[in-house]
Amino acid sequence: MKQQEPLRNISELGEFSLIEELTRDFHSDKKEIIVGIGDDAAAISLDNKTVQLISTDLLVEGVHFDPMYTPYKHLGYKAVAVNVSDICAMNGFAEYITVSLAISSKYSIEALEELYAGIKAACIQYNLELVGGDTTAAPFGLTISITVFGKVHKTDLVTRSGAKVYDLLVVSGDLGGAYMGLQVLEREKEVFKTNPEIQPDLDGFDYIIQRQLKPEARRDVVGILKELKVTPTSMIDISDGLASEILHLCKSSNVGCHVYGEKIPMDTQTVQTSIDFNIDPTTAALNGGEDYELLFTIQQKDLEIIQSNPNFTIIGHMTDEKDGIYHIDKQGAAVTLKAQGWKHFN
Ligand code: ADP
């Protein structure tokens, strides 16, 4: 008799291997699907000019947010922003959202109204219409699922897979702030748990706490690139950490990369807080997630336009796939780039 194989626990696989395994048998020959699973959003051709973009994201209490220090209004705003960010990563513009909630009985109507005030603020900020959703009871916590629909002109569509050898690697804004903001919030939570009399000390951490609690999608960057007439060759948004996203771009585009640690843009508050927490600032920037900046590659011909724009920093270049993916540190040593981003299943 054949011995039964033991059941495998999901912790055996990383998030991405799990998705790959589960979706292995789904193949489509529908020609209108330009991009299916494996990018920031799906891209479906509507006609010969326009592409529909669709993306969805979940926020789960205890995994993605801690109600102890997350104002519900900020949570609603962030839930929308992280979805819009995935549409920006395709070089497109978000238009509509649906919002679905699984709510446990500990939640008050007032808390949910605050959540929706945040959703509304984000709809105004990103010019979105709320067009539906679903609401259900849950045994515990709160889960928010948002789906976003957007559009992009076919010739403007940018995926993860177009980077070429010699392309330059560019990032918008600055990195590591959201992660360091989270460290400060977690520290103050521990202080509060041991002594509820002590008020949280968040003075001087305003920027990084905002980066964590109320991130913005870089919709403005999509507009700026259009104005500059620069179409990135590939693009992704930074949700899991720079290292993880570089590996995604390289894998999808079949290229290697050199990223220069010293060039990674960081705010002074992020750097100072990293040092105070005994965390190497470059490590915070490479592996701390949730900055929601855009990471993209450009052709060499666009170097000057991008270099002279204060929104962007060139942090590396793409190499041949067989040359590998490296972080070049301050001393000039090449270290194989590894993703130590979020490991939700561990
Ligand atoms: P992002 O970080 O940009 O939100 P993810 O890492 O969540 O993207 O997802 C990577 C890709 O896998 C996306 O194309 C997403 O639509 C797809 N995906 C994620 N989870 C599932 C799932 N359970 N079933 C099918 N596709 C999935």
Ligand code: MG
């Ligand atoms: Mg993404």
